[in-house]
Amino acid sequence: MARPRTFDEEQVLRDLRDRFWDAGYAATTLQDLMRISGLGKGSLYGAYGDKHALFLRTLKAYNAEGKEGTRATLESEPRAIDALRKVLVAPVGPGADRGCFLANSTCELATEHADVRAEAKQTYDALADLIAACVERAQRDGDLLADEDAGELARTLLTAQQGLVYMGRAGTDLETLRATARVLSNRLLPIA
Template identity: 55%
Template sequence: MLNAVRDQFWGAGYAATSLEDLMRVSGLGKGSLYAAFGDKRQLFLRALRSYTEESHGHLRRALDEAPRALDALRALLKAPTDDVSDTGTRRGCLLANSAYELGNADPEVLDHAHRTYETSTALIGDCVARAQREGDLPTGVDPIGLARALLAAQQGLVFMSRTGLDTATLDLTARSLAARLLPDHSGD
């Protein structure tokens, strides 16, 4: 049920989601919805936290389970080009969408976005350090600096996808970013 609520906020945004929408997707009446979750904002924050926890779980697994860290980092950049359907990347990132919509008006959303991106940066930075240990990236590269660049590039691709950019162009852009940010140093 929380996933259905999250998808409603993700698809329509916070402001455009009505109480009636939330009752419809949750299957709960107004009284039950408020009793279980409090007000609309509290339900939204719970759905947003659920989304970011799930996203960090996926990110952790993707980065940790790849045989080579460099392959995981390249896959991170390519991920926004993998599913550009209306239900995939075209909706963007719920956290980024929410920070854009509510960040100036809701310090709690902005703080959550900041903490989430810091956690993502740390996870990616650990993967960069692993790629350095594996000899695929130069040891002089700052892992956190490169992690921030990779996250910014990946989120940029997500945004470009939301504008309707075609898959071939997105894929070419992702490969170009990977070539520049993650050059192959294994033969050095």
């Protein structure tokens, strides 16, 4: 009879995700995963599968949290335009040099791993859909031109936001990131 699990699975997954996030997939070893989780190889694989399955699980959990966080941000402001600005500049702040786990993982693995590429595409498409709905609300409010394609603007905003993520990851200082975010916001979401 199998013994019941006696560890906080969600906390272990967050800790393992952070290792993948900080070191990258290739540089994260089985020994790292065992040390961080406190599990032996058999228990780790029994609970999560192999390294790649574990990585995908942490990535999917991160993406689910990110989509929910984006949804909450987009619904947090009375004016949709203000919520859109908030989402656009979200990557600018302390920790910007860490980047985004999804973006980092996509750069490292999407070329060779179709499942990572598919997960990234699904997540970015879902984020663009959330942003497009907020763009449509801003159009109804009269804060954005009604004849602009909401989907195109949403993908443009997401691309601009991810550009800020990559600049932060590359070590661009916060002052420069803030100035860049301000210009992007003013150009893409002009104040009415």
